[in-house]
Amino acid sequence: MSERMNELYNLTQKAQKMELINEEIALGIYQEIFENYTPKISKTYESGIRLLEKRHRYDEALSICKRAMELIQEDQISGTLGRFESIQERLERKIKELNPEPVSPEKKSFKLNYKVALFFFFVLIAVFFLFKLSNPYEDINVNLEGKEALEGADQIFGTSKPGETNSDEQAYPITESMIEITSTEGLKNHDVTRINIIPQNETLGFGILVAAGTSEKRCQEIAIDVVKTLAGAASATYSDIKGPGIGSLGEIYDYYELVISVGTGITEDEIIARGTKNKGSSDIYWRKSQN
Structure with a gap:
């Protein structure tokens, strides 16, 4: 050798x-x-x-x-x-x-726009249908005949307040400036990636995208924070309504119903928290998680 x-x-x-x-x-x-x-x-x-x-x-x-x-x-x-x-x-x-292959700017832009468009569509659909699906009384057979005669009926069923009109024109419209302020503040949360707020007649749709791994409780906290921020922006614009305070989300929501969806995406299994609020209610009703 x-x-x-x-x-x-x-x-x-x-x-x-x-x-x-x-x-x-x-x-x-x-x-x-x-x-x-x-x-x-x-x-x-x-x-x-x-x-x-x-x-x-x-x-x-x-x-x-x-x-x-x-x-x-x-x-x-x-x-x-x-x-x-x-x-x-x-x-x-x-x-x-x-070392995954880099996605070209054109391809990335298309995916982002597609997802945003679908998210807008989802929120619009939610505005019309999610409220009924989320009704906490949906499993109870209630005879509503003569409900106006019940004590406190205006608070339970959201009937008209004294002097309130049923005009199609909203007394306190949500402006682009309010939405922009709310989105800017909401995006300061590190786990929030996008906020969409869509006024539709007397309903406000809130669509909030969050980072993966965000808990249901945290999603609810984020939504409440965003809702209160919009109420604060509304009270700064309209001096005759109060902003959020202890036990109150803000007087602007005496004139709007809320539909809230928070999740990592727009599909059913990506939505983490869903909430609704009637005009006559003081709190948001959160649907029980399916998971």
């Missing part, structure tokens, strides 16, 4: 034994071998690849893998090409997972 082959043999034996004691030292020995020698046994290459892959150094492992494949094709080392092809495929997949 030549002196150089003897050195390679001793280094390989040392590296294999060191794997059981200290993998970092063993990896250093394998790297020294690959830099200065051409091992003839495929196991040596596999051991070096394994230690590098274990440390997520996939590019270096792939380089050794390709070198082994070239040597096998040249009949310079033992081993099967198929085994290293399998290793190559696995390493390339892991490299791709760590």
